[in-house]
Every structure is written in structure tokens, then in C-alpha cells.
Amino acid sequence: MNIEWFIVLSALLFATGATGILIRRSPLVILLCLELMLNAGNLALVAFSRMVGNGEGQVFAVIVMVIAACEVVVGLGLIVAIFRRRLPLNVDDLRELRG
Amino acid sequence: MSATAWAWLVLLFPLLGSLTIALGFKALPAKAAGIIGTAAIGLAFACGIAALISLLGDEPEARHHASSLWDYASVAGLDIKLGIYVDPLSIFMVLIVSGVSTLIHLYSYGYMQSDEGYHRFFSYLNFFVFSMLLLVLAGNFVLLIVGWAFVGFASYALISFWYRRETATRAGMKAFVINVVGDIGLVLAAFLIFRELGSFDYATVFERAPEVFTTNEWTITAICLLLLVGAFAKSAQLPLHTWLPDAMEGPTPVSSLIHAATMVTAGVYLIARTHVLFELAPTAADIAAFVGLATLLVAATMALVMTDLKRAIAYSTMSQIGYMIMGVSIGAYSAGMFHLMTHAFFKALLFMAAGSIIAAMANEQNIDRMGGFGKAMRFTSITFVCGALALAAFPGTSGFFSKDEILAFAEARGGMYLIFTVFGYVGALMTAIYAFRLVFRVLPGKPCPEAQELIDTGHLHHPHGAPVNPATGEEEDTDVGFPGAEHHIAEQSLPMRVAMGVLAFLALFAGFVQVPGVDDVVEKWLEPVFEASALAHIHPSLEADYIGLGVGGVIALAGIGIAYLLYVARPELPGMLERRLRPLHTLFANKWYFDEAIDLLVVRPVLAVARFADRVFERVVVDGLVSGTEGTVRGAGGVVRAVQNGFVRSYALLLIAGFAGLALYFLLSSS
């Protein structure tokens, strides 16, 4: 149960989250995948904090949780606003950056 | 002031005149342009006289000065200066050119008075005189070529002076193209001279040439032949002569100045100037002499049947220049230059008189429609007869002494050169016939309508309706101008009368400066230039001179008599002769088919090449390359544009792909 295992697991969870963002189309699920990636980062932080031996990594992880919470709030607010205006909840329909 | 300083002034005044008129034409009234132009050339002539006087102050052997303003190109073995060379030959030409030009400017002052392009005319004419003076004063081959090219341009500009007439523009282009052929020959000769002798400067070249070349070596022969190409193109000798008759499309003063007295004599001047080279290549000199002889005879035959007044005089010019070329090629340098001088006088005069008659005829130039001007225009006819007498070499006139001097020299040289004497006299007979053919067709006899109107009323009416070119029926453009808008005849214009009068006097009496056995002004003056030449020292004996003069006189009178017989006493004879000798007449009348031959041999192949270049090369190769490049770029752009599809997820994919790539790179580079 070396620290390595935790970090590798974190990398695996991160890659899974990234793949999820690329293949899902609903903004809700994309936000969930974003949560996956954030949590993977948290796991890596806490593992390193254990490796180094002080609690700073854990404080970092707590702050990251705060940020994640804010981001979820705003993102879900956006989704609700989109739903209210009867626009389709589909990331592919937002194409104004077309070339 | 030194002779070279005067020479620079000679060049300066016509250039200033041309620029002043060109730049200030909006501000200058018409008369002022004419006065400025004439005064500029008059001043040039005065400076020429001053240079002459200054040269006379030197010893004969020391009468050559070079002077340069600045270095034109001084790099890698080239050392070309903007330099002039003042010696008896160049001053001789300067005086003839500026003197005759002054008179012609005076004539144009009256003749071109009502033309729309009055200012343009004088500006171009001044520029032409400047170029010609530059040509004769040049001290090295580069400046000679510059003057040569300028003269060609001036000729083009003045031939197509009425540029809305299609015939005029065609003629201008033809003259220019043939001139360029000559220019190529001249430039190649200059290159070869530089390669062999290392310099362009006259003094250096003529000094080194006898040391470097042996006689008839192929290099020097090539140089001389190339020089001849240039000379023949400019002086309208066979086969580069076809531009001269067409050049009669220009106004009459232009024909008088450029195509009789000055530009066409540039070839003669060139051969005389480079006589050192020609004496080292006798083969080339002989070729030149034979071409001159051939031109002499062929042109005379063409002049015999030509019905256009100005063109007949043009062929006469060609023929007389054949005499001059023949003269300077066989070594009769001073005789050739003397004939150049007298020819300038009487040919300019003939053109002026012809111009006056044509103006009376509202620009109709066909002698079949003319007649009876002897009674209608007294002054013009008298001067016309003076010119014709000099042309025919009537005893005592200037042409008499100059032409026979060339033929006497040929006889004195002996051997093969006797051919030139014999055929020269044949040509002289034909000259006398055609000269007086013109006189007897135009002056005596039943007056044509225009002449009748002059006799009855003393002035000419202006035609009504839109003006039309009599030769082609094309409607004239009144904005640009056209000949014959007003009838400016000598009888009604003082400047024209003054100019023609002076020339008539010179045509009749200028020959007396070089009467064999009495005085030899021209030869003495030109002697220092040709000092080193072996040929120039051949002198015919006095008896041979007098025999020659006698034969010449007899031939001239015989010719005039034959002309009288054919055109006055028995007018039905020419028709009969024509019917009997129909093939010959057709050959002469069609100008020996030279135009058709050149069209077939040169013009058509060039046009075929041009068509190929357009259809195949331009459309397929060049366009294909350009369009191909454009298509490729456009395609590539299309591919790149597809990346911007607006989908956020594809952007995220690219992001992660980039990140993965970077990580791979760092992993690999750190392993």
C-alpha cells in the first residue's frame, strides 16, 4: 500500500473523468465528470500530504472542495436557467464558436 | 571660350528649347513656341560657328579636342564618360544639322501655324535636333548609341505626329522597329569593340585598332558588318529601307529635316567616323559600297514610276544616300561628306516646295491630279526647279560638283571600282530623268482645279464638311490635327519664303566651295580627320576631274532632255513605254516587292511565335501554375477550416490530445 498506488488510482480516475467529458452530451453529466476529475486531484493531494508528513495538502484539499462546491452551484444554476428558457440541454447545440 | 565649351552650348540650347516648350505649353501662346524653337536652334548654329572659329585658331593637326562632363559608368574595367569629341568632322556635321534645322524651323513656323499640335511639334523637333547633335558630337560609342536611339525615338514621334491617322501610326511603328534592328547591330558592334580593344572612347579605339587587328581578320570584319547593319537601318539602304517611304506620313517639315537632310545621313557619318575600322576590313567596306550602289539604282527605278510626290522625293533621298554610302565606303570621305552637305540643301528645299504644293492641294499628294502650278505659284515653282536642277546635277549647281567628285574618286582608285563610276553615271541619268519628270508633271501644263482657283482668285477656299484623308478616305480627327487643315503656301507666308530662298541660293551656289582645280574648302577642312588613312590620299588628276565633270554635265542635260521629251513634247510616250515594258513597270511600281518579302520572311514567323506564346505557354503553363497554386492553397485552407466546427467537445478533445502529446514528448525526452 505504497503512496504510489494512491497516485496511480488518482491518475486512473482523472483519465476516466476526462473521457467522460469527451463522450457525454448532457451538461449535467459533464459537470459530474468534472467532479470526478476534481476528486481525483483531491486524492492525489491527500496522498502527497501523507507522504510529506504535514497537513498542508489536506488543507489544500479542503479548499478544493470549497471551490468545487461553488462551481457546482453556478453550473447547476446555469443548467436551470437553460432549462427554464426551453433550450435543449445539449452541449452540441452551443455552436456560436463555429469557424 | 574653348571649342568644347561652345560644343556643350550647342547641345544645351536645343535641349532647353525642347524642355521649355514641353513643360510650358499651356502657358505659351502658339507663336511663342515657334519662336523659342527656332531661336534655340539658331543659337545652336551660332555656337557651332563659334566652335568653328575656335578650331580655326588651332594648328590643323591639333584640331581635335575631347571633353567630358562626368563619369557615366566607371566599374569593372568599364570607363564610360559623358564625353564629346570636337574635330573638323563633327563641327562640319554640327553646322549642317543646325543650319538646315534653323531654316526648317523657320519654315515650320509658317507651315504648321494652324495645327492643333503646334507646341508638341516644336518640342519634338527641338528634341530631334538635340539628339542628332548629340550623335555627331559623341566622343564614345556609348553616347553615340544614346544619340542614335534618341534620334530613332524622335523620328517615331514625328512620323506619327497626327496620331489618330491609322496610316501614320503604322508608319511610325514600322520605322521604329526597323530602326531597332539597326540599333541591335550597333550595340553588338560596340560590345565587340569593347571586348577586343577594351574601351569605348573614340580616340583610344582608333589608336589601338591598327595595332590589335590585322587586315580582314574576322573579328574586325564582324564589327564593321554590324556597324553597317546600324548604318543601313538608319540611312534606309537595302534591305532595311522599307520604312522611309512610309515615313512620308509625317508633316512635310519632318520629312524635310529628318528624312532628307539629317537623320538618314547618320549612317554616312558613322562610316566616315569609324573609317579606321573600315580600312582594316576592306571586305566589309566593299560590301557597303555595293549595297550603296544597289540602293542607288533600285531606288532610282522606283522613283521613276512613283505617283506620290513626297514618296518620289523619298526614293530620291534613298538613291542619293546610296551615293554617299558608296563614297565613304570606297575612301572618298571628303567627297561623300561634301555630297551630304549639298544634298541636305537641295533635298530640304525640294521637300519644302513639295509641301507648299501639297498644302495648296489640300493634302492631295498624287501627281496625276496636279498640274499648272508654274503659273499659279511662282515662288514655289522657281525654288522647286532650283532644287531639281541641283538634284539632277545640272552644270554649275552644287549637286553637280559633289556627285561627280565621288565618281571621279572611284575612277581614280581604279580596278574593280570602275564599276561604281559606270553605274554611278547610269544612276545619275535616271536621277535627272525622274527629277524633271516631277517638275514637268506638276508645274507646266493645264492647271488643275486648285491651281485654277489660285490663278483666278488669288486664294484657296476651305473645303466643307468633315475632312477626309484623300489617300485612304478615312475621316480625320480634328482634335489631334491633320494635314491640310489650312492652306499654308509659300506665297502667303514670309517665314516659309525666307527659308526656301536661302536654301535655293545654297542649292545653286554652294558647290563653288569645292571646284576642282580652283578651291577645295571642304577637303582641306576635313583633312586632319582622315590624315592617317591610306585611301584618303588618292586624288584624281585634274584632267580626270574635268572629264568627269564634263561627262556628268552631259548626262544631266541628256536626262533633262529625255524628261522633257516624255512629259512635255510627247505625252503619249510614257503610256506606250509602260505598256511595252509592263512587267518591269509592275516591279518598279510595287517597290521591288520588298515589303511583301519582309512580311513573309520576318513578320509572319514572329506572329506565329507570338500566337504560340499566347495560346500554349501563357494559358497552359503560366496560368496553370498560378491557378494550381491558388487551388492548392484554397484546398489546404478548407481542410484547416474544418477544425473550427463550433463543437465544444471537439475542442476539448483537441485540448486533451495536445496535452497527451506534450506529456509523451516530455516522457520521451527525459528517458
Add this chain to the structure above:
Amino acid sequence: MEEVLFFASAIGALGGALGVIAMRNPFYSVLALIVHLFSLAALFLLLTSAFVAAAQVVVYAGAVMVLYVFVVAYVGGGGESAWEPIPGQRFLAPLLGIALFIELSIAILSSALLALGTQGPEVQPGFGDPAAIGRLLLEKFLLPFEASSILLLLAAVGAIVLASNRREGEAHEH
């Protein structure tokens, strides 16, 4: 013993993650994420970070996920259509994910950070306790602490503004 726990939690976390990305119905994805979060809390406990584990369960799995559940219930959970408008996305995405994981693993496993191969140093009994975290927050990391509380305030206000009923004229129509 610890290895067993580790592997069980790891499988839970991974399973939850895969469930999030693979489930058609978004509600099931939310549930999968909750499982994932609990597994992660177990992993945090294994790393002697008690406070973080507790925060994870209370804040994340408790508050944030409840938020998600509310929104999913409001918005509804339709599935997505099967057709993929972007060519190559379905094929490249898993490929890139795998590539990413492999590269990160290689980087970790061959790292020069030798401490990774250990289980970490011996720690005091108070390591990871709330007291320790609290002391750090209020002494060393006071500024980030205060800044993040302001951020929370901003987020709350922003969410209210976003989700409120606006007048019709102000609605953005793209």
C-alpha cells in the same frame, strides 16, 4: 488488512466513476457518483486524513450531491441520442483517456521521487485531526480561508441571480 480495504475502496471508486460516464440516465450517474465519493472517503481514512474524509462525506456527498439530485429531479433525465455529430469523437475519446492514464502512470512509477515507494513517514497521533487542520487554517492559511469564504458568498449570490425569473426583455437569445 489495509490492502484489502484499499482494494475494496479502489474498486468502489472506479466502479462509481465508470458508472458516472456510462449510465444513460443522469439520475443513475448521480447515484454512481455518490458511491464513488463514499469510496474516496474510505481512501482518505486509509491515509489518516480524518477531517478530509469527514468533510468529503458531509459536504460533498451530503450537500453537493443533494443539490444535484434536486436539479436532476427538476430538469428531468432524458437520455442522449445515440448519433454522434462529431466524426471520430467516439473513437478517439477512450483512446486518449487510456493514453493519458498510461503516460501519467509511467511518469509516476518511474519518478525520481523515491518517497513514493514508501508508506510515508511515521506521524503523530494528531495527524489529520480537525484540531490540526483548524490550526493550519487559522494560522498559516488564514488568507486562503477568508478568500474561499468570500468565494462561497459570491457563488451563492451568483446562483440566485442566474436562476431567478428575469423580465422577458433581458433574456439572451443566441
